[in-house]
Amino acid sequence: MARFARIQVCQTIQQTGMVPVFYHSDLEVSKQVLKACYLGGVRAFEFTNRGDYAHEIFGELNKWAAKECPDMILGIGSIIDAGTASIFLQLGANFVVGPLLNPDIFKVCNRRQVTYVPGCGSVSEIGYAQELGAEIIKVFPAGNVGGPSFVKNVKAPMPWSNLMVTGGVEPTEENLTKWFEAGVACVGMGSNLFPKEVIAAKEWSKITDMCKEVFTIINKLR
Numbered sequence: 002m003a004r005f006a007r008i009q010v011c012q013t014i015q016q017t018g019m020v021p022v023f024y025h026s027d028l029e030v031s032k033q034v035l036k037a038c039y040l041g042g043v044r045a046f047e048f049t050n051r052g053d054y055a056h057e058i059f060g061e062l063n064k065w066a067a068k069e070c071p072d073m074i075l076g077i078g079s080i081i082d083a084g085t086a087s088i089f090l091q092l093g094a095n096f097v098v099g100p101l102l103n104p105d106i107f108k109v110c111n112r113r114q115v116t117y118v119p120g121c122g123s124v125s126e127i128g129y130a131q132e133l134g135a136e137i138i139k140v141f142p143a144g145n146v147g148g149p150s151f152v153k154n155v156k157a158p159m160p161w162s163n164l165m166v167t168g169g170v171e172p173t174e175e176n177l178t179k180w181f182e183a184g185v186a187c188v189g190m191g192s193n194l195f196p197k198e199v200i201a202a203k204e205w206s207k208i209t210d211m212c213k214e215v216f217t218i219i220n221k222l223r
Contacts (some may be wrong), residue, residue, distance in 0.1 A: 003095045003115050004067065005074050010096050010116045011136045013074055014045045015163060015186045018219040022078055022167060022191040024049040028058050032065055037205040039070040041212025047098055049078040060092040083109045090115060100141050102126050107133045118165060122146045124155055127162060137163045137186060144169020149183035156184040165189055172211055174218045181222040
């Protein structure tokens with residue numbers, strides 16, 4: 002079961018404003034990255050289903066996080082079907098994120114009262130996701146479907162929309178300013194937050210510092 006209530010998950014994602022998106026096949030590396038983000042102020046973290054046996058890594062990581070990072074809300078990303086979502090829900094995923102919108106995933110997640118953040122690339126998809134019960138909607142790939150102007154234009158007729166953008170987001174004040182001024186609720190950040198050379202060198206403190214810097218920028222923009 003999820004350790005955190007759906008309402009708390011949504012509020013935390015929106016209040017913090019940034020959700021790291023990460024996958025690694027090595028459990029120990031994943032633990033260190035999660036801890037580094039936690040120390041940097043992250044409270045919602047998306048581990049992605051992007052490798053063989055990712056569910057096994059996630060299960061162990063989630064149990065470890067409950068002890069070592071007790072306030073961290075760990076969710077699973079890159080979920081495209083209900084069967085896979087069910088596997089991760091059984092392992093305690095606190096939220097489910099996908100690159101696309103699948104109504105069957107809503108059925109599985111809603112039954113367990115777990116947040117599902119579907120990926121949408123059009124206004125019609127965003128509206129359909131809201132009809133199905135999405136509190137937060139992922140605009141993906143955000144940099145390719147229109148960038149900040151897309152978000153701004155969606156928010157004009159649909160100001161109640163809570164949009165999380167992933168893809169094309171950079172940990173710089175210039176980039177983040179464009180997204181938050183457009184009206185995003187939060188940003189998802191992957192490879193730009195976890196440079197390969199930093200991971201290879203195990204320089205975990207650099208990830209912590211980068212997270213702190215991103216939150217400083219976000220708080221300033223808000």
